[in-house]
Amino acid sequence: xxxxxxxxxxxxxxxxxxxxxxxxxxxxxxxxxxxxxxxxxxxxxxxxxxxxxxxxxxxxxxxxxxxxxxxxxxxxxxxxxxxxxxxxxxxxxxxxxxxxxxxxxxxxxxxxxxxxxxxxxxxxxxxxxxxxxxxxxxxxxxxxxxxxxxxxxxxxxxxxxxxxxxxxxxxxxxxxxxxxxxxxxxxxxxxxxxxxxxxxxxxxxxxxxxxxxxxxxxxxxxxxxxxxxxxxxxxxxxxxxxxxxxxxxxxxxxxxxxxxxxxxxxxxxxxxxxxxxxxxxxxxxxxxxxxxxxxxxxxxxxxxxxxxxxxxxxxxxxxxxxxxxxxxxxxxxxxxxxxxxxxxxxxxxxxxxxxxxxxxxxxxxxxxxxxxxxxxxxxxxxxxxxxxxxxxxxxxxxxxxxxx
Amino acid sequence: xxxxxxxxxxxxxxxxxxxxxxxxxxxxxxxxxxxxxxxxxxxxxxxxxxxxxxxxxxxxxxxxxxxxxxxxxxxxxxxxxxxxxxxxxxxxxxxxxxxxxxxxxxxxxxxxxxxxxxxxxxxxxxxxxxxxxxxxxxxxxxxxx
Numbered sequence: 001x002x003x004x005x006x007x008x009x010x011x012x013x014x015x016x017x018x019x020x021x022x023x024x025x026x027x028x029x030x031x032x033x034x035x036x037x038x039x040x041x042x043x044x045x046x047x048x049x050x051x052x053x054x055x056x057x058x059x060x061x062x063x064x065x066x067x068x069x070x071x072x073x074x075x076x077x078x079x080x081x082x083x084x085x086x087x088x089x090x091x092x093x094x095x096x097x098x099x100x101x102x103x104x105x106x107x108x109x110x111x112x113x114x115x116x117x118x119x120x121x122x123x124x125x126x127x128x129x130x131x132x133x134x135x136x137x138x139x140x141x142x143x144x145x146x147x148x149x150x151x152x153x154x155x156x157x158x159x160x161x162x163x164x165x166x167x168x169x170x171x172x173x174x175x176x177x178x179x180x181x182x183x184x185x186x187x188x189x190x191x192x193x194x195x196x197x198x199x200x201x202x203x204x205x206x207x208x209x210x211x212x213x214x215x216x217x218x219x220x221x222x223x224x225x226x227x228x229x230x231x232x233x234x235x236x237x238x239x240x241x242x243x244x245x246x247x248x249x250x251x252x253x254x255x256x257x258x259x260x261x262x263x264x265x266x267x268x269x270x271x272x273x274x275x276x277x278x279x280x281x282x283x284x285x286x287x288x289x290x291x292x293x294x295x296x297x298x299x300x301x302x303x304x305x306x307x308x309x310x311x312x313x314x315x316x317x318x319x320x321x322x323x324x325x326x327x328x329x330x331x332x333x334x335x336x337x338x339x340x341x342x343x344x345x346x347x348x349x350x351x352x353x354x355x356x357x358x359x360x361x362x363x364x365x366x367x368x369x370x371x372x373x374x375x376x377x378x379x380x381x382x383x384x385x386x387x388x389x390x391x392x393x394x395x396x397x398x399x400x401x402x403x404x
Numbered sequence: 405x406x407x408x409x410x411x412x413x414x415x416x417x418x419x420x421x422x423x424x425x426x427x428x429x430x431x432x433x434x435x436x437x438x439x440x441x442x443x444x445x446x447x448x449x450x451x452x453x454x455x456x457x458x459x460x461x462x463x464x465x466x467x468x469x470x471x472x473x474x475x476x477x478x479x480x481x482x483x484x485x486x487x488x489x490x491x492x493x494x495x496x497x498x499x500x501x502x503x504x505x506x507x508x509x510x511x512x513x514x515x516x517x518x519x520x521x522x523x524x525x526x527x528x529x530x531x532x533x534x535x536x537x538x539x540x541x542x543x544x545x546x547x548x549x
Contacts, residue, residue, distance in 0.1 A: 111463055176540070247446050248529070250439040253471075255464040259446050262455040270456045 006208070006217060011225045018229025019148045020284030021101030022094070022191030022345045024277060025338055027233045028257040030184050031240025033177075033250055036160070036168030041185040042237065043169050045192030046230035048385040050222050051378045052356070055363050056198040057218035060205035062372045067202050068298035071358045074368055083355045084299050087195055090351060091292040093344040094196060095327035098288060099125070100337020101281030104254045108274040115334045122328035125285050129320055134207045134306035137290070141283030148276045152235035154264040158242045165238070186392045187342050189385065190349030192230065195356075200291040203298070207305060215372070239264065254338060293320040346397060349389035356386060426482040427543035433475040434492060434539045438532040440468050440475075441499055445525040448506060452515045452522070462510045469503050472496050488542060491535045498528055 030038040056067065063070060071080045102121045103114035128137065174181035210218070243260045244251065251257045254277070261269030290306055296319045297304035303313040310317035331337060360382065363374040444465060451461040476496035479489055502521050509517035 108460065111459060248438060248442040249446065250435065252436065252439070253467060255460075255467060256439070256443050258460070259443065259450060259456070259464075262450050266453065266455040267457075270460060 006214075011221055011228070018197075018226065019145060019232050019276075019280045020191075020194075021097050021277070021281050021337070021341050022187075022194060022348075023233040024101070024236060024280065025251075025257070025341045026184065026187045026191045026345055027237040028240045028244070028260065029251045029342070030188055031237040031242075032244035032256075032260075033184065034174060034181060035241040035245045036164050036238065037172060037174065038181070038185055038188060039165065039168035039234065039237065040171045041188040042192070042230060042234055044385060044388075045189040046226060048189070048382055049192045049197065049230075050226045051381055052193060052198045053201050053226055054219055054222035055359070055374065055378065056202035057205050057210070057222060058215060058372055059359075059363060059369070060202045061210040061212055061214045061218055062369055064206065064211065066206055066294065066298040067199060067359050067362070068295055069301075070362045070368065072299065072301070074365065075358055075361060079358055080299065083358055084295070086351050086354050087199070087295055088292070090194075090344065090348055090355075091196055091288055091295070092323055092326050092330075093340065093347070094194060094288045095285060095292065095323055096330040097337055097341040097344050098281045098285035099324075099327050100331045100340055102278050102285065103331060104337055105274045105278030105281065108254065108258055108270075108277070113334075114337060115332050118328045118331035121285075122324045125282070125289060126321060126324050128286060129289060129306070129324075130310055130317065132306075134204065134290075137286050137306065138204065141279070141286055144279045145283050147272070148232050148280055149235075150261070150265070150272045150276060151232055151239060154261060154269075155235035155238040155242075157264055158239065160238050160242055182392045183346060183397065186349045186389055186397075187345040188233075189389050190345035190347065190352075192233070193352060193385070194345070194348045195351070196288045196291040198359075199295050200287050203291065203294040203304075207307060212372075236260075252338065253336075289320040289324055292323040293317070346393055350393035350397075352386040353390055356382060426484055427539075430479055430482055430484045430488060431536070431539045431543055433478040434488075434532070434536050437472060437475045437492065437496060437499070438529075438536055440472055441525060441528050441532055444468050444499065444503065444506070445522060445529075448518050448522045448525065451510060452518050454515075458510050458513055462507055465503050465507055465510070469500060472499055472503075484539075485542060488535070488538055491531075491538065495528060495532055495535060499525070 027042070030041070059065075059067060059070065065073070068080065068084070071083075099118060099121050100114060103117035106112070106117045106121070107114045132140075205214070205218070239260050240251070240257070243263045244256070249256055249259070258270060258273045261273045263269070265272060293316045294304060296302075297313070297316045300315075302315045304316045305313060308316075330340070360374070360379065362368055364379065366373050447456065447461045447464045450456040451458055473496075476493060479492040482489070502524050506518060506521045509515075509521070
């Protein structure tokens, strides 16, 4: 009974907690610019995130250790230095993007510029982390995050042509702006396979005291939860494809993204969009801040856990406090959160080989994982996407940056 | 040896794609202008049909104004053919004029006044598409022009 409840909660968390500003921005831009042509990137990223999340949960359940602890103990500190530094950078940029997302939602509702909201939003997130337990954070934000299902409802209401949707699942060449097309493909993949997702999931499994008996739960949560989560992104991509692409609107600001939903839900669509953006980013900001503190504390062997009082793991609390503060400063400078998001998501994808390599080595070590070590399919799928993302990033990134 | 050759190939690809000239910037600015026209048209339609709050429509128009001015000055500062530069300038001016008329109408919640503005914005679609095609043809063969 307890496992069934945890399974349900796990799936709910995966669905509600999956969607964030990265998914929202990249899916909207992809739909607006290329209609359904980039659905394949969403599908490819989803397959890899299922493998990565399942692996991270499996590692936690089998070893009862976090990934940084495992790397430190079995592979040595040296191999972890570069991935750790890259992870810190990506975490901080992602927190900035999520805080920027909440600030943009508030800007949509109030008309007050996003950078004014950065600090109040940061304080709110910090207070939440300071006061709440892991489960309170996980379940409350994930439950509220189910509001993002409105994108799926909107997509179904629009009756998109099935043949075109299926064609979008196969990679195809763009008719124009190839650099933008490939950069968006990388960004979509990066939004799905954000490293915080599987580091957070693994730490959460330890917080929830998972053991080998949870391997089945882990597999179902990873497959069902991530798939349904990706369906929300696909829903938004379809809505943007039907509404914005048809009108010739490219999305480079949040206001342009916000006009997709009112066409389906008159008047309320606008509010729904702002609420979805705010809640999704709040949940993600909490998760990424925690993931930053988890990764750092586990790397240095500090005491960690969101269920502990901050006084009992002061360095853990200090890390998320510092991370939120730096992220707030980035947003306060007035840098467009949409731009921060797109570039951070592309960096997420490009950094996958670096941050996932030590983890993959652990997952393939029979001495650590025993009979639960990785199979050939998960290794090949992860390696292929990691290399593809890196190459596409290297080719499309400079053109896009210098072009704009 | 193989890995160093692969690195060199990747570096060349990186440097090759990094060469972005005025052609690409012109395409981006004109595309943005076309996208903004479509956005403003849609927002006005939403405001007329009461699908979005008038204050949101007003803010979107205000933001669109500053981006149109930026796109206009971007193309004005590029070494592009005169017809492309002048076309961008006149179409940007036309959209800015419509924004200037639409904002007071939105403030006054005067939907009727928005209808002719929408018609004018819709009429700018084709000239902007033609301008975008012109920018792309210039990008394809800049040396001959």
